[in-house]
Amino acid sequence: xxxxxxxxxxxxxxxxxxxxxxxxxxxxxxxxxxxxxxxxxxxxxxxxxxxxxxxxxxxxxxxxxxxxxxxxxxxxxxxxxxxxxxxxxxxxxxxxxxxxxxxxxxxxxxxxxxxxxxxxxxxxxxxxxxxxxxxxxxxxxxxxxxxxxxxxxxxxxxxxxxxxxxxxxxxxxxxxxxxxxxxxxxxxxxxxxxxxxxxxxxxxxxxxxxxxxxxxxxxxxxxxxxxxxxxxxxxxxxxxxxxxxxxxxxxxxxxxxxxxxxxxxxxxxxxxxxxxxxxxxxxxxxxxxxxxxxxxxxxxxxxxxxxxxxxxxxxxxxxxxxxxxxxxxxxxxxxxxxxxxxxxxxxxxxxxxxxxxx
Amino acid sequence: xxxxxxxxxxxxxxxxxxxxxxxxxxxxxxxxxxxxxxxxxxxxxxxxxxxxxxxxxxxxxxxxxxxxxxxxxxxxxxxxxxxxxxxxxxxxxxxxxxxxxxxxxxxxxxxxxxxxxxxxxxxxxxxxxxxxxxxxxxxxxxxxxxxxxxxxxxxxxxxxxxxxxxxxxxxxxxxxxxxxxxxxxxxxxxxxxxxxxxxxxxxxxxxxxxxxxxxxxxxxxxxxxxxxxxxxxxxxxxxxxxxxxxxxxxxxxxxxxxxxxxxxxxxxxxxxxxxxxxxxxxxxxxxxxxxxxxxxxxxxxxxxxxxxxxxxxxxxxxxxxxxxxxxxxxxxxxxxxxxxxxxxxxxxxxxxxxxxxx
Numbered sequence: 001x002x003x004x005x006x007x008x009x010x011x012x013x014x015x016x017x018x019x020x021x022x023x024x025x026x027x028x029x030x031x032x033x034x035x036x037x038x039x040x041x042x043x044x045x046x047x048x049x050x051x052x053x054x055x056x057x058x059x060x061x062x063x064x065x066x067x068x069x070x071x072x073x074x075x076x077x078x079x080x081x082x083x084x085x086x087x088x089x090x091x092x093x094x095x096x097x098x099x100x101x102x103x104x105x106x107x108x109x110x111x112x113x114x115x116x117x118x119x120x121x122x123x124x125x126x127x128x129x130x131x132x133x134x135x136x137x138x139x140x141x142x143x144x145x146x147x148x149x150x151x152x153x154x155x156x157x158x159x160x161x162x163x164x165x166x167x168x169x170x171x172x173x174x175x176x177x178x179x180x181x182x183x184x185x186x187x188x189x190x191x192x193x194x195x196x197x198x199x200x201x202x203x204x205x206x207x208x209x210x211x212x213x214x215x216x217x218x219x220x221x222x223x224x225x226x227x228x229x230x231x232x233x234x235x236x237x238x239x240x241x242x243x244x245x246x247x248x249x250x251x252x253x254x255x256x257x258x259x260x261x262x263x264x265x266x267x268x269x270x271x272x273x274x275x276x277x278x279x280x281x282x283x284x285x286x287x288x289x290x291x292x293x294x295x296x297x298x299x300x301x302x303x304x305x306x307x308x309x310x311x312x313x314x315x316x317x318x319x320x321x322x323x324x325x326x327x328x329x330x331x332x333x334x335x336x337x338x339x340x341x342x343x344x345x346x347x348x349x350x351x352x353x354x355x356x357x358x
Numbered sequence: 359x360x361x362x363x364x365x366x367x368x369x370x371x372x373x374x375x376x377x378x379x380x381x382x383x384x385x386x387x388x389x390x391x392x393x394x395x396x397x398x399x400x401x402x403x404x405x406x407x408x409x410x411x412x413x414x415x416x417x418x419x420x421x422x423x424x425x426x427x428x429x430x431x432x433x434x435x436x437x438x439x440x441x442x443x444x445x446x447x448x449x450x451x452x453x454x455x456x457x458x459x460x461x462x463x464x465x466x467x468x469x470x471x472x473x474x475x476x477x478x479x480x481x482x483x484x485x486x487x488x489x490x491x492x493x494x495x496x497x498x499x500x501x502x503x504x505x506x507x508x509x510x511x512x513x514x515x516x517x518x519x520x521x522x523x524x525x526x527x528x529x530x531x532x533x534x535x536x537x538x539x540x541x542x543x544x545x546x547x548x549x550x551x552x553x554x555x556x557x558x559x560x561x562x563x564x565x566x567x568x569x570x571x572x573x574x575x576x577x578x579x580x581x582x583x584x585x586x587x588x589x590x591x592x593x594x595x596x597x598x599x600x601x602x603x604x605x606x607x608x609x610x611x612x613x614x615x616x617x618x619x620x621x622x623x624x625x626x627x628x629x630x631x632x633x634x635x636x637x638x639x640x641x642x643x644x645x646x647x648x649x650x651x652x653x654x655x656x657x658x659x660x661x662x663x664x665x666x667x668x669x670x671x672x673x674x675x676x677x678x679x680x681x682x683x684x685x686x687x688x689x690x691x692x693x694x695x696x697x698x699x700x701x702x703x704x705x706x707x708x709x710x711x712x713x714x715x716x
Binding site: 118144145146158161162193195196202203229230231232233234235243245246247249250251252253254255256257258259260261262264265266268269270273275276279280284285286287289290 | 502516520551553554561587591601605610611613620622626628
């Protein structure tokens, strides 16, 4: 599918596979995000997937991208309404499929897509396959928090709606690797999400997972702080919060919705009177500073963990800033050889079942 | 336990049973909240539960409360650390037990407590018992939202960690009654919390519950909007959000934590420079206006639904404003004969099992 007339990326650069299609803002926003990233980071280059006729003119217009983009022609587009099962059956030839394929073949270290999350997860599962020792992959996000880094890792936020005790232990290991390679926290504090911090509370699988994670903490190089509550997702009790994909998905969407409601109310409050309008002008830089700190675009990107290859899911509505943040994260994980380290860590921790047998 | 020397409340007033103890701020904050409420609402009076020696001086100091408070002497206090099971066995003689008892005996229409939620639920279950037709009671809260009333009803937020399809149907009926009597929404829109809005998504019991609630909507007088997501808890797609107590508890705590982090960041942003400090002075009234709109103290009070009697759980850290908001809600529910109407509604809706049998 590669056209020999394409510019070849420089050899030493980290190659990132980018799905140009499927985001709400179209390929122009994706290319703009690549430009932003390429300007900041001279060590990255891209394989861009989508209809060549549409992408080539967008790329050629950007001097920053000269010699740093290979286009893989793919005519098909996965839309937000496509069902994952359909995409698995008929997705070959789409830009999403092609973007994952470049990771599977080893051409690129990591893939980035703004497309349909369910379809991206399903295709990634089928093509990249699960890492040995992992039964359920997970999607991890960075959630704004009051800890030193300013963010906690939360997983799973929706790869699967279920997780048993063994899966939750794997999530802890994956979260630990992600906190180390994505946030630079060497010895993260890990908490298990529950409705109370007392050990007798919560569902049976959570009590089981509690003991399993506790018993592996020392060997795996993290602190287990036990059960944590919803409020700790944005707090400083843990750096990594482990939960099943149903609960995690509800939690981040509740948090995002609440933050957005506060934003609306804040704007209303400042529009109320002439004095408050004046205050809002003076407060502008303060409010922009706040926005930078809690702007979801700046930590844009859920990471699929537990597959043979790293896939970064950017928000569907991501603009250039959002895409650039996702690319930054992808480059960071690729540079750190994140997935190999994660695989080694998971392999080093036998499933509970096997351990009990030995 | 009543001392005949106590002032008798006026006959026509709505009697509210108030647990003076167990909150973080002690009985003085509770009495201050009663004063606030009594000033605004001339039609309420109180039975106050706790150590008479401590409470009588606090009450006597308040002219507003003259002839409006009966003290029920109870020496014991349920603390935040007491386990619910302990309190059920040994709780007799505590102010919490006494407060619930006044509702059980019919003296008061509704009880208010700032104490230990788990213990309050367990004692309420044992003493008031479940309403006929209800298998699991629920705790409902008002969550700030962008709908016309400014709040959605969310339940269950932690009475139980489980809920099957039949329970979720009961939650919908309870939520409907609460939206009507607590928020004044006659024909509320009800949504079922899930990880996506497509009908094929989510756990099996949710798909079952989806169809069950849909089939009862017309008769029960609500609109069923189907599955909703975490972001809709603060949104305008539904007025009532139904979920199990595990998910609901994580959701509200995540939302509260996120709101509190934004508050911290907002204060930091305004302290950053001299100009931003000046802006914060000018913005003061705007920020206070915002705070009033999203202040959790102003909608303080989870309501226990599905018992033979109404219990309002005020936040453990509630101050006078918080206690007063909980009392206001209690008075509103008592005046509307809320619990009788709810019982009639639940009784009118046969459990799915029985329906299938007929």
